Each structure stands twice: as C-alpha cells, then as structure tokens.
Amino acid sequence: MSIQIAAALDKPPAFLGDVADPADILAWLGSVPTAAYHEDGIAACVHAFAATIGLAVEADDDGNLQVWHRGPGGSAHRSIAVSAHMDHPALEITNVAPLRARLLGSIRPESFVDPVPVRLFWREADPSRDDERAAASGGRWQDATGRVIGAAPLAGDPDARVALDLESEADVPVGAFGTFDFGPVRHDPATGCLHLTAADDLAGCAIVLAWLARCVRDGVGADSGGVFTRAEEVGLVGAAALASRRGLPDDALVVSIEASRELPGAIIGEGPVIRVGDAATTFHPAGDALLRAARDAMRREDPGARVQRQLMSGGVCEGTTYTAAGYVTGAVCVPLGNYHNQAPTGGIAAEYVHVDDLRGCAALLQATSVLLAGGFDWPKDDPLSQRYLTRPAAQMERLRRTARRPA
Numbered sequence: 001m002s003i004q005i006a007a008a009l010d011k012p013p014a015f016l017g018d019v020a021d022p023a024d025i026l027a028w029l030g031s032v033p034t035a036a037y038h039e040d041g042i043a044a045c046v047h048a049f050a051a052t053i054g055l056a057v058e059a060d061d062d063g064n065l066q067v068w069h070r071g072p073g074g075s076a077h078r079s080i081a082v083s084a085h086m087d088h089p090a091l092e093i094t095n096v097a098p099l100r101a102r103l104l105g106s107i108r109p110e111s112f113v114d115p116v117p118v119r120l121f122w123r124e125a126d127p128s129r130d131d132e133r134a135a136a137s138g139g140r141w142q143d144a145t146g147r148v149i150g151a152a153p154l155a156g157d158p159d160a161r162v163a164l165d166l167e168s169e170a171d172v173p174v175g176a177f178g179t180f181d182f183g184p185v186r187h188d189p190a191t192g193c194l195h196l197t198a199a200d201d202l203a204g205c206a207i208v209l210a211w212l213a214r215c216v217r218d219g220v221g222a223d224s225g226g227v228f229t230r231a232e233e234v235g236l237v238g239a240a241a242l243a244s245r246r247g248l249p250d251d252a253l254v255v256s257i258e259a260s261r262e263l264p265g266a267i268i269g270e271g272p273v274i275r276v277g278d279a280a281t282t283f284h285p286a287g288d289a290l291l292r293a294a295r296d297a298m299r300r301e302d303p304g305a306r307v308q309r310q311l312m313s314g315g316v317c318e319g320t321t322y323t324a325a326g327y328v329t330g331a332v333c334v335p336l337g338n339y340h341n342q343a344p345t346g347g348i349a350a351e352y353v354h355v356d357d358l359r360g361c362a363a364l365l366q367a368t369s370v371l372l373a374g375g376f377d378w379p380k381d382d383p384l385s386q387r388y389l390t391r392p393a394a395q396m397e398r399l400r401r402t403a404r405r406p407a
C-alpha cells in the first residue's frame with residue numbers, strides 16, 4: 001500500500017483485498033491520513049467498504065457513522081453495536097511564521113527528542129468561503145512534507161496539551177493537519193506484525209468492517225452495527241455526542257473496540273483481548289459474559305483459539321462513555337506496540353499490531369453476534385454466573401445444618 005498522500009483524501013484508494021480479512025482492511029485504511037476533527041478520508045473508506053458489502057451508512061450531524069447489518073429476525077434479540085474511532089494522535093497547524101502546531105492527542109512532549117517527519121494536509125483555498133464548515137467542503141486536498149523539531153507543554157486549549165515547532169519547505173496554512181510519516185504500511189513476515197502510523201484505532205475500524213462483512217456473508221441473525229466515531233483522541237468527543245443523545249439502540253450491547261497499549265496479560269500475538277475495563281471504569285458484566293461465551297464457543301470449534309482477558313488500564317476508551325450513558329457495555333482490543341507512536345526506548349515510531357490478533361478479534365465479534373442471534377442473555381445463560389449462584393445441594397444443606405440457631 002502507498003504512503004499517506006493527499007490523493008487518498010480526495011478519493012478513497014481502491015480496496016483490493018479480502019473483505020473478511022481485517023489485516024487486508026487495515027493495510028488499506030493505513031494508507032489514508034487521519035486526525036481528530038479530520039477524519040474525512042477514513043469516513044470515505046467506510047462509505048466505500050459498506051457499499052462493497054451492500055450495507056448503508058447513516059451519518060449523524062456530528063459526522064459519526066453507523067453501518068448496520070440487519071439479521072433476519074434479529075430484532076427479537078439484543079442487538080450489538082461495536083464502536084471504533086476514526087482518528088489518531090496527529091497535529092494541526094496554529095501559526096505559519098514561525099510554523100507551529102498543537103498536538104491533537106496524548107503524547108509526552110519528551111518523546112520528541114529527535115526531528116519527526118510529518119506529512120501535512122489542507123484543502124486548496126476557496127476565497128469565496130471562509131467559515132470552518134466551508135473549509136471542510138472546499139477545494140482539492142494538498143500535501144507537503146515537514147518535520148517536528150520541538151515540543152512543549154501547552155495550557156488553556158481544550159483539544160491539546162502540547163505545542164509543536166515545525167519546519168517545512170511549503171506554504172502550509174493554519175488549520176492544516178499533519179500525521180507522522182513512517183512510510184508505507186509494512187507487514188513483517190518474521191513477526192506477523194503490521195507497522196503503521198495509526199493502528200489506534202484504524203485497527204478497530206478494520207476489525208469492525210471485517211466483522212460486518214462476515215455477518216453479511218454468513219447471514220448472521222442478529223442486528224450488528226459498526227459505529228465509527230470522531231475526535232476520540234481529544235477526549236472521546238464523538239462518542240460523548242452520540243451517547244449523550246442516546247444515538248444507539250437502547251437494548252444494544254455496546255462494545256468498544258481499540259488497539260490498546262500492550263500490558264502483562266495482554267501480549268501482542270497472543271490473541272484479541274476481552275477488555276473488562278479501562279483506566280477509568282469497568283464495563284457491564286453482561287458484556288463480559290457474552291464475550292467470554294463467544295471465546296468459549298470459538299474454543300469448542302478450535303481448542304487452540306487464542307483469546308486473552310484483561311483490565312486494560314493503559315488508557316480510557318469509549319466504553320467508559322457508553323457506560324456512563326447507561327448502555328450495557330463490553331469491550332475488546334488488540335494489544336498495541338509503540339502506543340500513541342511512543343517507542344519504549346524514547347522517540348516517535350510507527351505503531352504495530354499482530355495480524356492474528358486482528359483476525360481473532362473479528363472471529364470473536366462474529367461469535368458474539370451468533371450467540372445474540374441464539375437469544376443468549378446474562379445472567380441466565382452465563383455458566384460462570386450460574387455456577388456462583390447455584391451451589392450443590394449438599395453444600396446448601398450443610399450450610400443450613402451448621403447454622404447457629406438463635407437462642
């Protein structure tokens with residue numbers, strides 16, 4: 001796949017891979033630049049992919065997207081909505097002489113020890129229009145290369161906590177966005193990893209698209225919706241807008257999907273992770289039960305199926321937002337290397353995820369949809385919950401026999 005260039009924003013690149021393979025889809029999405037408030041390119045890819053698999057896209061006033069597969073008879077059961085965000089930590093130009101930007105997303109300023117190559121994107125000016133919405137639908141996309149040469153803390157900006165100094169040969173306008181430029185998406189056959197600028201959360205988007213394609217292909221009988229949100233990296237803004245106006249079905253199991261910082265117990269290449277909570281909150285036990293049951297169903301088919309389960313405390317995800325709005329929530333993720341482009345040894349680098357984790361996660365979501373189509377619900381169908389509610393009669397009888405009687 002090509003490097004990120006403006007051409008990918010004017011028209012989504014053609015997808016030539018397998019619609020059911022999230023690794024193919026991620027290699028495609030990874031060629032398209034994205035940033036908080038600048039998700040046009042990825043949104044165009046979602047539209048193009050949905051058309052390919054025969055599903056409609058609903059866009060709301062905030063630009064969040066929903067793509068629903070309606071299962072035959074699915075409405076009789078709980079539906080499932082899986083939410084991925086379309087943005088990634090990136091920058092936005094705030095000043096031209098000298099060239100400065102704010103960082104839209106959370107990266108330590110100390111990570112910018114060495115110059116970091118960036119690619120900058122903006123629309124050709126349309127002098128007849130000057131408001132922000134007009135700019136968002138203006139002329140052709142342009143791009144230029146540049147470098148981040150310094151970073152410092154920034155106060156008083158709701159979207160950013162770091163200011164960046166840049167240099168570029170081009171005349172880059174205020175409002176342009178920029179992405180770190182690590183070249184084309186790279187598959188390393190030795191490790192099985194895909195290396196790219198924005199695995200968080202294009203990996204989530206890719207898995208959701210592959211899951212929808214599998215639901216369509218197999219005629220899965222549960223209403224299964226992909227949710228593609230905006231501006232997560234500056235404070236889960238798109239999800240907050242969607243959740244606060246209750247823009248998802250009230251009865252839905254809402255699953256947050258992320259590429260999340262690798263942790264002990266959530267190792268790259270060891271399978272997708274059932275995420276029981278994030279750095280802020282834990283999610284609904286019904287979500288955990290459904291995902292555990294889906295894992296168990298996968299293992300009955302393939303005893304070697306790898307699925308991990310962990311509290312992913314490396315960051316906050318949209319699961320916390322949906323939980324706060326009262327939805328029944330769950331979460332999954334794939335373990336992520338170089339979280340937010342921060343190399344553990346210092347410096348800025350490409351993120352990476354394992355292709356087996358991507359594929360395992362799509363399979364886990366598909367198994368969850370199949371369970372919902374079969375009427376699975378918590379706690380009645382959760383063996384673990386039932387095990388700790390219903391104890392053997394002998395234990396119950398002994399408990400009663402040995403109870404101290406009131407005098």
Ligand SMILES: [Zn+2]
Pocket residue numbers: 089200233340
């Ligand atoms: Zn992130």
